[in-house]
């Protein structure tokens with residue numbers, strides 16, 4: 001069923017009784033050409049691009065929970081391509097371009113909203129760093145505007161400009177950045193892949209990888225063994241666990257990241273705003289809730305829940321930036337498990353096991369990457385060579401020293 005104004009009108013006249021489930025609840029077959037582990041944004045996008053761009057449709061996405069139960073349904077929905085380093089900029093810009101055409105491509109309303117992402121600066125040194133970043137972006141064909149304090153004040157007048165511990169001096173704006181409804185991304189990719197014949201298998205946990213003579217031959221799951229010619233890992237915060245099943249130790253640590261949403265308010269903030277003097281960012285959802293977050297919890301965990309010290313830390317930054325927030329009520333908070341790589345950049349690569357591919361290390365920036373990640377991972381799996389915009393995301397860079405340390409923070413997950 002194709003979604004359109006005509007299908008909506010027809011269903012309206014029929015009392016909305018004819019809508020079909022968005023995807024089949026497939027049972028696993030005995031064998032696939034490609035088996036993708038992880039039904040998050042990246043796994044589902046990979047399946048869609050394998051089927052739609054490479055004609056490979058004997059594909060299964062194996063998800064241990066339900067579609068959208070991982071980080072794809074837990075993130076704060078920000079998309080942007082304001083990166084500095086050559087290894088990152090073309091990839092994230094490719095992703096932003098795919099976001100711009102996504103709804104037509106997958107015939108699904110993902111509520112892509114290019115409302116602008118504004119990174120605030122609070123010192124001369126930070127302004128210089130943002131000017132450099134903005135110049136690098138423009139040289140790479142990415143939009144960027146450096147704003148002074150009065151330009152920022154005209155956009156977001158209610159922030160604390162003068163009396164905060166770190167007064168706002170200005171900001172770097174990417175107008176094409178914004179937000180996308182995250183669960184719609186999962187549902188839209190699942191539906192698009194399913195329509196081309198991909199099996200979306202939910203409630204099926206991969207418990208082992210079957211390897212013979214250095215080559216992957218299939219997986220063990222909670223619903224029995226499945227054979228596969230190629231297996232692709234896209235399990236985000238569980239990457240180290242799955243890689244360990246193949247005897248691999250990844251340069252990745254898993255940490256919790258929390259997010260928060262307030263009660264619904266009338267429209268109050270049009271853009272995504274990030275605080276430059278602490279780790280805090282905020283936007284407003286289409287339902288009216290203020291959506292915000294901050295730093296990762298400072299310990300390793302695979303539990304999708306966080307702890308109180310980071311909540312206090314995030315609220316302190318919130319009050320420092322926007323004191324009026326003290327008068328709103330919190331509705332919910334939650335956590336997700338992040339695959340923090342040691343240089344803050346992702347991995348899209350082969351592994352030492354023939355036929356086993358790895359997509360991991362997204363830290364807390366993987367939602368914006370979803371389309372390009374799936375696009376480039378599908379390219380790698382189908383052609384056995386990296387896509388031109390993802391050549392830097394190699395697993396061996398931690399051995400060769402060719403790391404992509406966007407923030408110059410070294411191997412410290414809490415600073416990425």
Ligand SMILES: Cc1cc2nc3c(=O)[nH]c(=O)nc-3n(C[C@H](O)[C@H](O)[C@H](O)COP(=O)(O)OP(=O)(O)OC[C@H]3O[C@@H](n4cnc5c(N)ncnc54)[C@H](O)[C@@H]3O)c2cc1C
Pocket residue numbers: 037038039040041042043062063064065066068069070071072073074075076077078079204205206207234235236237238242257258259293334335336337338362363364365366367368369
């Ligand atoms: C609170 C929070 C805020 C964030 N905010 C942003 C943001 O604003 N912008 C941004 O760009 N990024 C953000 N991120 C990061 C982003 O959400 C992730 O980097 C991205 O979603 C990871 O890729 P994914 O969607 O494929 O992951 P997931 O949705 O986590 O998918 C992985 C899937 O693998 C499944 N799985 C794991 N083990 C197995 C197994 N053994 N067998 C079968 N299936 C398995 C899991 O159940 C899960 O569904 C945020 C993350 C969090 C938690």
